[in-house]
Amino acid sequence: MPGKSLCNKKGEFKGLPSIFRETISLEHPIYKPAKGRYWLYVALTCPWAHRTLITRALKGLTSVIGCSVLHWHLDDRGWRFVEAGDGKKTDERNWFDVAGGITSTGLNNITPAAGVSNGAHRLLTDGTDEPHYGYKRLSDLYFKSKPDYDARFSVPVLWDLKTRTIVNNESSDIIRILNSSAFDEFVEDEPRHLNLLPxxxxxxxxxxxxxxxxxxxxxxxxxxxxxxxxxxxxxxxxxxxxxxxxxxxxxxxxxxxxxxxxxxxxxxxxxxxxxxxxxxxxxxxxxxxxxxxxxxxxxxxxxxxxxxxxxxxxxxxxxxxxxxxxxxxxxxxxxxxxxxxxxxxxQLRINPLGITPLGPKPDIIPL
The missing domain is CATH 1.20.1050.10 (Glutathione S-transferase Yfyf (Class Pi); Chain A, domain 2)
Known part of the structure; x- marks a missing residue:
């Protein structure tokens, strides 16, 4: 969480374990493959969530497993969604195509950040709403899954819309679930034959x-x-x-x-x-x-x-x-x-003034 130390007494960073570690398979007694049953919650800032988005796209699962994107700003209450506002909601089926209703800036560097507040509320730019329950915070999903949950509200989250619970919140597990053959019957053409773990x-x-x-x-x-x-x-x-x-x-x-x-x-x-x-x-x-x-x-x-x-x-x-x-x-x-x-x-412990550098330019150099 912002403002809280993630280090031990020696000042060394220590990560925290994920506690939701179920899988999805035909053999699983509860979590069986189905089109439209599972949903991925991510933040585009987070490298751990990013790997699940890449795998979802590579495996052709963008129309099989839906996705919602949290606001880029992580405050002292954790990740939040962008509220739909005037009744407009993101498409529950598949607004997040190959990977983005929120598109990469590519060679266009970041818009000068001075005019972008931490509370910016631009649907499909700063993030998306939560289309199933109208939740405002990622923490709501954690408490719905485990009312006495007392650990970190991390991304990614792979959610089951049928049982209304978190299946898995460990990115290394999720990419293997997505890469497995579990969802092949719902995917056409080349992506179903891609195996990232031969x-x-x-x-x-x-x-x-x-x-x-x-x-x-x-x-x-x-x-x-x-x-x-x-x-x-x-x-x-x-x-x-x-x-x-x-x-x-x-x-x-x-x-x-x-x-x-x-x-x-x-x-x-x-x-x-x-x-x-x-x-x-x-x-x-x-x-x-x-x-x-x-x-x-x-x-x-x-x-x-x-x-x-x-x-x-x-x-x-x-x-x-x-x-x-x-x-x-x-x-x-x-x-x-x-x-x-x-x-x-x-991360105000590291950058207390919250000033966003504009460089390097470009974000990524052409090949």
């Missing part, structure tokens, strides 16, 4: 995810939320050690692909330029939300400033731009306005 690559993906999660995904938070110089310096050094490791991995991969196809055959190289194997996998989906936020937020806001991705890591930068510009699901789920405003206006 059996042949699963050991490599699991190993990659383990060090990326601990040292990069949460590494930026460990540095940014550190409340002592000692904790900060240890964590920021560790973060960049693992960014160096990632850069080496991608540099070697690119060199191998260049040797196979020739330096001039960029399209064939980029078509196989992924972090694990030569195909798009869960590893790319889990890494991307952190890397796309790095230059625009983490470098300055979390003091992760040994280098930017664009200035110091050419092969990570190439991979990032490849994901964004060549894969619609990644681009359309990335909203730089929500990302910049959400971090800089909500």
């Amino acid at each position: 059996q042949s690559l699963q050991p490599q993906i699991e190993e990659f995810n383990s060090w990326v999660y601990e040292n990069i995904n949460t590494g930026v938070y460990k540095a940014g939320f550190a409340e002592s110089a000692e904790a900060y310096e240890k964590e920021v050094a560790n973060l960049f050690h693992y960014l160096d490791k990632l850069e080496t991995l991608l540099r070697e991969k690119y060199a191998r692909l260049e040797a196979e196809y020739g330096q001039s055959n960029k399209d064939k190289i980029l078509a196989r330029y992924f972090v694990v194997g030569d195909r798009l996998t869960e590893a790319d989906v889990r890494l991307y939300p952190t890397i796309v936020r790095f230059d625009v937020v983490y470098h300055q806001h979390f003091k992760c400033n040994f280098a930017t991705i664009r200035g110091g890591y050419p092969h990570i930068h190439k991979w990032l731009r490849n994901m964004y510009w060549r894969h619609t699901a990644f681009q359309r789920t990335t909203d730089f306005n929500h990302i910049k405003l959400g971090y800089t206006r909500s």
